[in-house]
Amino acid sequence: xxxxxxxxxxxxxxxxxxxxxxxxxxxxxxxxxxxxxxxxxxxxxxxxxxxxxxxxxxxxxxxxxxxxxxxxxxxxxxxxxxxxxxxxxxxxxxxxxxxxxxxxxxxxxxxxxxxxxxxxxxxxxxxxxxxxxxxxxxxxxxxxxxxxxxxxxxxxxxxxxxxxxxxxxxxxxxxxxxxxxxxxxxxxxxxxxxxxxxxxxxxxxxxxxxxxxxxxxxxxxxxxxxxxxxxxxxxxxxxxxxxxxxxxxxxxxxxxxxxxxxxxxxxxxxxxxxxxxxxxxxxxxxxxxxxxxxxxxxxxxxxxx
Amino acid sequence: xxxxxxxxxxxxxxxxxxxxxxxxxxxxxxxxxxxxxxxxxxxxxxxxxxxxxxxxxxxxxxxxxxxxxxxxxxxxxxxxxxxxxxxxxxxxxxxxxxxxxxxxxxxxxxxxxxxxxxxxxxxxxxxxxxxxxxxxxxxxxxxxxxxxxxxxxxxxxxxxxxxxxxxxxxxxxxxxxxxxxxxxxxxxxxxxxxxxxxxxxxxxxxxxxxxxxxxxxxxxxxxxxxxxxxxxxxxxxxxxxxxxxxxxxxxxxxxxxxxxxxxxxxxxxxxxxxxxxxxxxxxxxxxxxxxxxxxxxxxxxxxxxxxxxxxxxxxxxxxxxxxx
Amino acid sequence: xxxxxxxxxxxxxxxxxxxxxxxxxxxxxxxxxxxxxxxxxxxxxxxxxxxxxxxxxxxxxxxxxxxxxxxxxxxxxxxxxxxxxxxxxxxxxxxxxxxxxxxxxxxxxxxxxxxxxxxxxxxxxxxxxxxxxxxxxxxxxxxxxxxxxxxxxxxxxxxxxxxxxxxxxxxxxxxxxxxxxxxxxxxxxxxxxxxxxxxxxxxxxxxxxxxxxxxxxxxxxxxxxxxxxxxxxxxxxxxxxxxxxxxxxxxxxxxxxxxxxxxxxxxxxxxxxxxxxxxxxxxxxxxxxxxxxxxxxxxxxxxxxxx
Numbered sequence: 033x034x035x036x037x038x039x040x041x042x043x044x045x046x047x048x049x050x051x052x053x054x055x056x057x058x059x060x061x062x063x064x065x066x067x068x069x070x071x072x073x074x075x076x077x078x079x080x081x082x083x084x085x086x087x088x089x090x091x092x093x094x095x096x097x098x099x100x101x102x103x104x105x106x107x108x109x110x111x112x113x114x115x116x117x118x119x120x121x122x123x124x125x126x127x128x129x130x131x132x133x134x135x136x137x138x139x140x141x142x143x144x145x146x147x148x149x150x151x152x153x154x155x156x157x158x159x160x161x162x163x164x165x166x167x168x169x170x171x172x173x174x175x176x177x178x179x180x181x182x183x184x185x186x187x188x189x190x191x192x193x194x195x196x197x198x199x200x201x202x203x204x205x206x207x208x209x210x211x212x213x214x215x216x217x218x219x220x221x222x223x224x225x226x227x228x229x230x231x232x233x234x235x236x237x238x239x240x241x242x243x244x245x246x247x248x249x250x251x252x253x254x255x256x257x258x259x260x261x262x263x264x265x266x267x268x269x270x271x272x273x274x275x276x277x278x279x280x281x282x283x284x285x286x287x288x289x290x291x292x293x294x295x296x297x298x299x300x301x302x303x304x305x306x307x308x309x310x311x312x313x314x315x316x317x318x319x320x321x322x323x324x325x326x327x328x329x330x331x332x333x334x335x336x337x
Numbered sequence: 338x339x340x341x342x343x344x345x346x347x348x349x350x351x352x353x354x355x356x357x358x359x360x361x362x363x364x365x366x367x368x369x370x371x372x373x374x375x376x377x378x379x380x381x382x383x384x385x386x387x388x389x390x391x392x393x394x395x396x397x398x399x400x401x402x403x404x405x406x407x408x409x410x411x412x413x414x415x416x417x418x419x420x421x422x423x424x425x426x427x428x429x430x431x432x433x434x435x436x437x438x439x440x441x442x443x444x445x446x447x448x449x450x451x452x453x454x455x456x457x458x459x460x461x462x463x464x465x466x467x468x469x470x471x472x473x474x475x476x477x478x479x480x481x482x483x484x485x486x487x488x489x490x491x492x493x494x495x496x497x498x499x500x501x502x503x504x505x506x507x508x509x510x511x512x513x514x515x516x517x518x519x520x521x522x523x524x525x526x527x528x529x530x531x532x533x534x535x536x537x538x539x540x541x542x543x544x545x546x547x548x549x550x551x552x553x554x555x556x557x558x559x560x561x562x563x564x565x566x567x568x569x570x571x572x573x574x575x576x577x578x579x580x581x582x583x584x585x586x587x588x589x590x591x592x593x594x595x596x597x598x599x600x601x602x603x604x605x606x607x608x609x610x611x612x613x614x615x616x617x618x619x620x621x622x623x624x625x626x627x628x629x630x631x632x633x634x635x636x637x638x639x640x641x642x643x644x645x646x647x648x649x650x651x652x653x654x655x656x657x658x659x660x661x
Numbered sequence: 662x663x664x665x666x667x668x669x670x671x672x673x674x675x676x677x678x679x680x681x682x683x684x685x686x687x688x689x690x691x692x693x694x695x696x697x698x699x700x701x702x703x704x705x706x707x708x709x710x711x712x713x714x715x716x717x718x719x720x721x722x723x724x725x726x727x728x729x730x731x732x733x734x735x736x737x738x739x740x741x742x743x744x745x746x747x748x749x750x751x752x753x754x755x756x757x758x759x760x761x762x763x764x765x766x767x768x769x770x771x772x773x774x775x776x777x778x779x780x781x782x783x784x785x786x787x788x789x790x791x792x793x794x795x796x797x798x799x800x801x802x803x804x805x806x807x808x809x810x811x812x813x814x815x816x817x818x819x820x821x822x823x824x825x826x827x828x829x830x831x832x833x834x835x836x837x838x839x840x841x842x843x844x845x846x847x848x849x850x851x852x853x854x855x856x857x858x859x860x861x862x863x864x865x866x867x868x869x870x871x872x873x874x875x876x877x878x879x880x881x882x883x884x885x886x887x888x889x890x891x892x893x894x895x896x897x898x899x900x901x902x903x904x905x906x907x908x909x910x911x912x913x914x915x916x917x918x919x920x921x922x923x924x925x926x927x928x929x930x931x932x933x934x935x936x937x938x939x940x941x942x943x944x945x946x947x948x949x950x951x952x953x954x955x956x957x958x959x960x961x962x963x964x965x966x967x968x
Contacts (some may be wrong), residue, residue: 050805054814058821155398172946174897174917177902177938180924180926184935195928234439237395241434242454242505243426247421256444275812283924285739293813294905297820305820313809332489333443 036328040321044314044327051313056099059302060092103310109303113296118303122289122311128198129288132207133277137266139212140219147216148223152231153250163220170217175276179210179283196285207284211276215269222268226261230254260330267323274312341408343369343392343430345515348405350391352382359616360385361400363569369513374539374546376560376577378553378592382613384569385549386435389515392547393432409513420449428458430513431482431506433535435497435521441490447474448486451505458509473504477534486576496527503534510542517549532559553592553597557581565589571643575650585652587629623654631656692737695725697957700950707944708764718757720744721911726752747932749922755932758941762916765909769829769899770892776834777891778884780846786876788842789849796846803839811836819907826909829902833895840891844883848876871883882959889952893945901939916941927963 072335074082085087087098102108108118151163186206187195193206230236231254239253240246278290285291296304328334339429350362361385377385390602391402394414407414409430414422431454434440441450451473452466457546467486474482477500489577490498499519505516516535536559539546548559556563556577563580565573573586584590593607611628614620620627626636635655643653691697694800710717729752733740740747746755788799805815818832852875861871902908904924905919918939923934 046801047805050802051809054805055817058817129747166810168946168949169942172893172949173942174900174904174938174945176901176924177920177934177941180920180927180934181938184927184931188931234434234436235442237390237397238440238502238505239436239442240395241393241426241432242457243421243423243428244453244457253442253445253840257442260444271810274810275901279905280907293816294907297816298906300820302820304819309809309813309817315665316809331444333491 037321037325038325044317044321047317048310048311048313052100052103052310053096055306055309056096059306060095101247103306105141108307108310111296111298111301111303113301113304118307119311120179121292121304122307125289125292126288126311128286129277129281129290132204132211132286132288133273135204135208136211136215136280137273139208140215140269141262141266142270143212143216144223146220148220149227149255149258150252151220152224152227155228160224164224167220168216170213171221173214175210175214176279176283178281179207181284182206182210198287207280207286210283211273211280214276215273218272219265219269220333223258223262226265227258229262230257236305256330260327263323263327263330267297267320270316270323274316340370342371342373342410343547344406344408345388345392346406346408348388348391348402348407350387350396350400350402352387352521353399353401354617356617357657360569361616362391362402365405365566365569365571367564367571367574368540369545369547371512371542371545372540374536374548374560375562375564376548376550376556377566378550378556379566380551380613382616383566384564385551386517387569388566389432389517389547389549393426393430393515395432424458427454427505427511428509429511430515431509431511432515432517433499433502433506433519436517437495437502437522440502441498443490445489446486446492447488447493447501451486451501451508454505455508469508470504473508474501474557476538477501477504477507478530479504495523496531499523499527499531500534503531503538507538507542507544511544513545513547514539515547515549518551519548520552520555521552528555535559536587553581565592568619570614570624570653571651572625572653573651577652583647583650585646585650585657586625586654587631587656588625589652591628687958691954694954694957696950697954700947700952700954703943703947704951707763707767707928707947710760711767714757714760714764717760718754720915722753722758722761724726728752731926731933733930734932746936747930749919749933750926750930751922755919755936755946758914759916760918761937762914762919762937762940763944765826765913765915766896766899766941769772769826769833770896770948771901772830773833773837773889773895774888776830776856777836777838777887778841779836781838781843782845782880782884784838785842786849789846789853792918799842800846803842806836806839812901815898815902816907819902824902824907824910826913829899829908833898837895840887841884844887845876848880848883852876852879884941886952886956886959889948893948894950896941896945896948 076237087095090098100115110116111118111121114121136265147163147167151160154160162333178321183195183206186192193202197203232249236249277288278293280286281288281290282294287311293308295301341477345368346366348362348365349360351358353359365384365388367375374428378386379385386414387400390396390400392407392414396402402415405415406625408427414425417425436561441447448470450465451470452463453459455466455469456463459466471482471486479485479497479500485493485497485501490501493501497608499522503519505518514535520531521537523531525547532555535546535548538544546559548555550556560577563570563573563575563577565580565586567588573580573589575585580589581593588609594609609628614624614627622635622637622638622639623629623632626632629636639655641655643651644657645651646658690700729744729748731750732744732748732752734747734755735742735745737747744756746759746939748754749758784799784803788796795897814836815832818836819828822828822832852871899908899915900917900920903915904921906918906921908917909915917936920934920941923930923937926933
């Protein structure tokens with residue numbers, strides 16, 4: 033187990049390297065950071081000093097080396113929009129985003145698992161048809177529009193929940209459902225087809241031949257195998273979850289990383305973009321390793337070597 | 338009241354497909370007596386597996402049992418509620434499947450899977466069930482049972498897994514054991530061991546066995562009576578000795594001809610020409626006539642009935658009496 | 662020589678007639694599938710909107726009219742027959758914006774998918790064909806692309822190059838090539854291993870030619886399946902980016918941009934945000950249905966899997 037973990041942590045390195053390179057190249061391609069950072073009234077002398085101070089006279093690979101060594105120490109430079117170190121700004125926003133993401137994931141799982149199983153069990157029935165229909169619709173509706181429609185219905189018309197911001201539970205409801213419903217739509221479809229496949233397996237027939245009731249056949253024998261697939265499905269969902277969070281945060285003015293990042297992109301605030309992208313990439317990788325570990329714990333067939 | 342253990346009467350099972358309903362099991366009747374081993378033989382696709390699954394109530398969508406009775410000690414399993422049927426399955430009757438590699442649940446330990454059936458049918462606590470499971474494993478010839486019980490299926494060989502399946506099937510001392518091609522997926526040496534085991538244990542417990550196989554060698558070794566199936570129907574039924582010595586249906590003769598026999602000198606192994614007909618496009622008259630070398634004009638006109646032309650020997654062939 | 666051309670001609674006519682009967686069979690299959698038919702109908706509908714836009718509305722979608730701000734749809738009190746679906750915060754006609762917006766959705770949806778398919782196919786070919794370190798680098802880059810959510814990469818790219826129609830196509834293109842590359846690479850590798858390629862190589866035929874000859878037909882169905890899914894996600898992505906203010910810029914009209922305006926006025930004027938959302942949903946639904954149907958007929962294995 034430890035060996036496996038070590039091995040997968042080692043595998044992160046090249047991926048992070050490529051991402052950092054990508055970010056670096058793109059940022060250097062943006063144009064002249066000096067012009068962006070200095071006021072228009074700056075003199076030529078100011079420009080030269082600034083260029084020197086930023087190390088922009090060095091060859092590109094040296095600049096990259098500096099960028100990496102700074103990044104490892106957590107220094108992504110100063111956000112010129114906020115005039116502060118970028119990393120603390122990013123980390124400060126992280127909890128709000130994670131909170132939204134986790135609650136949405138829980139909601140989507142709670143919706144998708146029962147619906148997916150139900151529609152697999154009642155395959156080709158009207159219930160299955162309705163569930164499949166809703167989940168296709170859920171996939172087709174862009175989730176920021178769903179968010180706006182939820183605001184229209186629950187906030188504007190019924191006045192039940194606040195329109196935007198973060199605070200108590202009531203602030204959480206609409207954004208979390210917006211994100212959760214979209215994820216649930218995809219997940220339901222995947223769980224349905226996984227369960228259908230599992231219910232056709234020989235060991236399900238064996239379980240039935242033992243005379244145990246159908247609820248145990250499904251709840252124990254099928255579900256325990258399905259759980260392995262659910263973990264895979266959830267890890268696949270994770271990237272959609274992050275994209276969804278970015279947009280949902282904008283719809284609901286949720287003060288998370290997404291909002292910060294979108295604003296940074298609009299302002300060309302490169303320090304923040306670099307920090308945010310690398311932090312999110314790291315997060316994705318860590319989650320992937322974690323799901324892999326859970327996967328291995330659930331499936332006795334997988335060995336650690 | 339009959340004294341027979343299992344009595345199947347006019348069983349009919351269909352599979353719905355886009356091209357209409359396919360009768361996989363068509364009007365099948367037979368009996369199994371306590372302690373008796375009855376074999377059902379035929380090529381793949383003849384409906385022998387569908388018959389066994391119908392008896393166990395394991396036919397799933399798109400298949401459906403549409404007619405007949407399955408009398409187990411006199412009560413009709415087909416008309417029982419699911420709850421009542423479950424008191425029989427795994428308990429008074431149980432089944433071993435063809436694929437030991439996939440028939441055990443990969444994510445539960447062997448112990449879990451054996452004790453599950455014991456706990457379901459014999460209100461015992463967990464420890465007793467585990468103890469009984471170990472006993473069962475030992476009875477099926479697994480020596481290090483207390484270790485195996487903690488293992489997962491993927492850690493065992495095919496032969497071991499099939500022993501585990503037998504242990505599960507026999508854990509509650511069933512009166513009827515249905516074995517659907519129990520050795521097809523196994524090595525030849527393992528095959529003999531598994532067959533011996535089934536034979537030995539069923540004799541010990543006076544279990545009736547319904548053995549589904551395509552292998553006449555297995556039939557000769559195991560069975561008391563034989564049912565030959567072709568295209569969803571019984572074409573011949575008799576005792577094992579009579580069948581081998583005196584087959585009446587050309588299909589049975591073909592099957593015997595295509596099986597190597599050591600005791601009889603044969604010039605050549607003869608394969609039956611053609612294939613089992615598509616069940617959606619059955620030929621007129623006798624379903625076997627297109628492949629039958631004894632077919633005459635009359636065979637194409639009317640489907641023959643299953644007739645007892647000789648004592649305790651039934652055949653579905655109009656020319657059976659001619660002694661082909 | 663002559664004999665050969667004659668034979669080739671025969672082969673080609675045979676395959677042409679085969680293709681024809683295959684086509685009619687495919688069309689029959691399409692109408693057998695209810696969702697496939699619905700999908701086709703929806704796609705035709707949206708395509709008609711895009712193609713015949715000038716005939717479907719008399720308004721310039723970018724025309725600002727401060728006197729007609731936030732007018733409700735015609736069937737509501739205060740609405741007029743002039744603006745069927747009402748007007749937005751700048752007095753622009755929503756119906757005409759939806760009609761013209763379909764162009765952006767389709768252009769980007771199709772353009773970006775073609776572009777990413779091209780990149781993916783090229784990189785996949787390179788990786789599969791040359792193997793070695795080229796393969797290693799390309800596949801590691803693919804891993805890195807997969808590790809980062811697509812939208813994140815897009816944000817970075819967009820921050821660098823700035824929004825716009827062409828940028829959007831390019832950016833979506835270079836961030837979603839990975840599945841194509843994998844399919845092509847896998848196909849090249851499996852073809853490389855096949856007997857006839859080895860045999861042809863042994864008699865001195867060019868491996869390159871053989872592989873190219875066999876790759877296209879083999880990856881075509883996977884390509885169509887992936888593209889079907891990609892067009893749907895791309896349309897949503899474009900809308901999302903435009904919603905975030907990073908998509909196409911005015912005067913071009915995007916449904917996502919309309920939603921962004923609508924978000925601000927949702928409390929008073931529901932119609933501004935509602936109709937473009939419906940338009941996106943209908944379009945994406947059409948693509949999903951058609952894509953599912955394509956997957957079902959092109960890949961029987963997948964069909965069985967999904968029951």
